[in-house]
Amino acid sequence: MMSKYNAGIDPKPPKREFLITALIKAAGYSAIIFVGMIFLFLVLESLPALREVKLSNLLSSRWYPIEDYYGVLPLIGGSLIITIGATLIALPFGVGTAIYLSEIAPRWLRETLKPIVEILGGLPSVVLGFLGMLVLSPYLRIWLDLPTGLSALAGAILLGGIAIPTVVSISEDALDAVPKSYRDASLAMGATEWQTIWRVTLPAARSGVLTAAMLGIGRAIGETMAVMMVTGNAPILPTGIRDLFSPVRTMTATIAAEMGEVANNSTHYHVLFLIGIILFLISLVVNVTASAVVFRQKKSQERILS
Amino acid sequence: MTMKLSARQFKQRLGFSLLTLMTFLTVVPIIGVVIYIIYLGFPAINLEFLTGFPREGMREGGILPAIIGTFYLTLGTAIFAVPLGIGSAIYLSEYAPNNRATQLIRIAIINLAGIPSVVYGLFGLGLFVLFLGFGTSILAGSLTLSIMTLPVIISTTEEALRAVPQAFRTVSMSLGATKWQTIRKIVLPQALPGILTGVILGLERAAGETAPILFTVAAFFLPRLPNSPLDATMALPYHLYVISTQVPGMPIKIQYGTALVLLVFVLSMILIATAIRSRARARRQW
Numbered sequence: 001m002m003s004k005y006n007a008g009i010d011p012k013p014p015k016r017e018f019l020i021t022a023l024i025k026a027a028g029y030s031a032i033i034f035v036g037m038i039f040l041f042l043v044l045e046s047l048p049a050l051r052e053v054k055l056s057n058l059l060s061s062r063w064y065p066i067e068d069y070y071g072v073l074p075l076i077g078g079s080l081i082i083t084i085g086a087t088l089i090a091l092p093f094g095v096g097t098a099i100y101l102s103e104i105a106p107r108w109l110r111e112t113l114k115p116i117v118e119i120l121g122g123l124p125s126v127v128l129g130f131l132g133m134l135v136l137s138p139y140l141r142i143w144l145d146l147p148t149g150l151s152a153l154a155g156a157i158l159l160g161g162i163a164i165p166t167v168v169s170i171s172e173d174a175l176d177a178v179p180k181s182y183r184d185a186s187l188a189m190g191a192t193e194w195q196t197i198w199r200v201t202l203p204a205a206r207s208g209v210l211t212a213a214m215l216g217i218g219r220a221i222g223e224t225m226a227v228m229m230v231t232g233n234a235p236i237l238p239t240g241i242r243d244l245f246s247p248v249r250t251m252t253a254t255i256a257a258e259m260g261e262v263a264n265n266s267t268h269y270h271v272l273f274l275i276g277i278i279l280f281l282i283s284l285v286v287n288v289t290a291s292a293v294v295f296r297q298k299k300s301q302e303r304i305l306s
Numbered sequence: 307m308t309m310k311l312s313a314r315q316f317k318q319r320l321g322f323s324l325l326t327l328m329t330f331l332t333v334v335p336i337i338g339v340v341i342y343i344i345y346l347g348f349p350a351i352n353l354e355f356l357t358g359f360p361r362e363g364m365r366e367g368g369i370l371p372a373i374i375g376t377f378y379l380t381l382g383t384a385i386f387a388v389p390l391g392i393g394s395a396i397y398l399s400e401y402a403p404n405n406r407a408t409q410l411i412r413i414a415i416i417n418l419a420g421i422p423s424v425v426y427g428l429f430g431l432g433l434f435v436l437f438l439g440f441g442t443s444i445l446a447g448s449l450t451l452s453i454m455t456l457p458v459i460i461s462t463t464e465e466a467l468r469a470v471p472q473a474f475r476t477v478s479m480s481l482g483a484t485k486w487q488t489i490r491k492i493v494l495p496q497a498l499p500g501i502l503t504g505v506i507l508g509l510e511r512a513a514g515e516t517a518p519i520l521f522t523v524a525a526f527f528l529p530r531l532p533n534s535p536l537d538a539t540m541a542l543p544y545h546l547y548v549i550s551t552q553v554p555g556m557p558i559k560i561q562y563g564t565a566l567v568l569l570v571f572v573l574s575m576i577l578i579a580t581a582i583r584s585r586a587r588a589r590r591q592w
Contacts, residue, residue, distance in 0.1 A: 024393050027389075028394050030390055093331065096325050096328035116337065123339070123514070124515065127546065224424040225517055225543075255427070255428065280425055
């Protein structure tokens with residue numbers, strides 16, 4: 001031991017250092033444990049559903065739990081149509097805003113607008129759902145002459161808005177990470193800034209933009225409160241573009257609306273956990289794909305730069 | 307402007323205008339939402355509204371139990387999520403070897419961040435409320451919200467820790483400090499503003515969430531204050547949901563008033579976090 005030399009430092013017994021290191025390591029692994037536990041609980045609580053409900057019933061298009069109809073297709077369809085609609089809104093507006101902020105806006109404007117977009121990301125979804133219900137849906141009903149404004153379209157618009165901050169912030173990071181020399185080279189060859197954005201900067205940042213899109217979709221499909229409040233919650237299987245204008249019901253809204261009223265360990269309870277598993281698996285696929293894109297991009301950049 | 311534009315310059319102008327318009331259409335509604343709620347909610351705000359209990363089937367009186375409930379839930383979330391999140395971030399930034407196990411941890415964190423909030427609600431119901439027998443309680447809700455908040459705290463804290471220059475660590479350890487001493491006395495204090503920002507933003511998310519507390523904490527109507535962590539409680543986001551969808555004949559003023567209180571609660575957290583971040587950036591000497 002070198003106790004003679006480290007007299008100025010409080011001499012901590014190595015035992016304590018060992019303990020703290022062990023605690024930190026345990027905390028480090030906690031995320032894996034939580035994901036595992038969440039998956040485990042969803043599986044345990046939903047297995048009885050597969051025993052109690054016939055597969056043909058689960059895969060039917062009728063959701064009417066009171067009479068033991070547990071067809072999840074209308075709910076998956078509802079989530080799907082709203083998520084597609086939301087993506088069609090969030091992607092162009094999100095990427096467009098990111099390009100504007102990163103490539104066009106003067107510095108001061110960029111520093112002002114970025115926090116505002118971040119604020120949108122922080123607004124509770126129940127507040128957006130509340131406004132969607134009181135302001136957005138009534139206008140949609142009048143403008144589009146619908147029987148009710150509580151529709152898939154209202155959900156898609158709201159979800160698009162909710163997904164935008166995710167898309168903006170990740171695509172902006174990706175655009176920001178494109179080396180300045182790329183743009184300089186393009187401009188020096190006589191390209192306009194517009195051509196540089198479309199043919200050089202954006203393609204160079206494409207995997208980041210792809211990640212942004214994936215995570216935006218993930219955010220949209222998992223959103224609950226806002227969707228539940230504006231979509232009218234009718235479990236009807238959407239079959240075409242026209243259904244965008246009628247009420248739908250998503251997987252998330254079904255869980256949120258019905259879990260509070262079912263008896264624990266009833267069939268209905270287990271089926272709701274089964275829907276939870278579907279949502280869990282979708283988010284797993286979306287997020288792993290998105291992160292795989294990022295990892296691959298990092299590697300290919302390292303190859304280019306080395 | 308008589309200068310003739312070439313086709314490609316014209317295209318550029320058109321494109322830039324389009325992008326400006328899109329940004330405008332993204333940003334203006336955000337400001338609009340905030341102003342609209344302030345405008346319509348402000349008339350409802352008075353002392354009774356903020357400090358009173360709901361009366362007449364929530365159509366009159368105040369929302370104190372919901373405010374206090376959200377405060378306790380946020381506090382409870384902080385108690386569990388902050389030490390665990392910071393510990394996890396320290397591991398990833400200072401200890402973790404670059405191997406498959408670490409990669410697995412990162413994938414797990416990314417997944418936690420992506421799991422829909424209502425699925426956290428299911429999990430909290432299954433594990434904390436039923437399996438561990440906490441019942442619908444502040445404890446069960448705080449634990450559920452903590453796990454949901456964890457990825458936000460971990461990733462922002464890790465980023466803050468990594469931003470501390472490596473030289474600081476090298477110097478500290480070359481003076482004889484142990485690894486933990488270096489982390490506690492050098493790295494953590496330097497990263498503190500970044501960590502605080504991440505923690506507050508994580509808690510802000512927890513404060514505004516409704517879906518995870520639907521089946522784990524929230525009471526529809528409970529006009530008294532909770533007096534133990536095992537009590538159920540009202541909470542602002544759930545209360546807003548209840549009065550705007552479940553109670554017929556609810557005065558619109560009270561709905562907007564509740565929305566405003568929730569908005570002020572979360573916006574002030576965002577503002578504090580942003581202020582800490584920008585102050586730290588301005589003062590940073592490395």
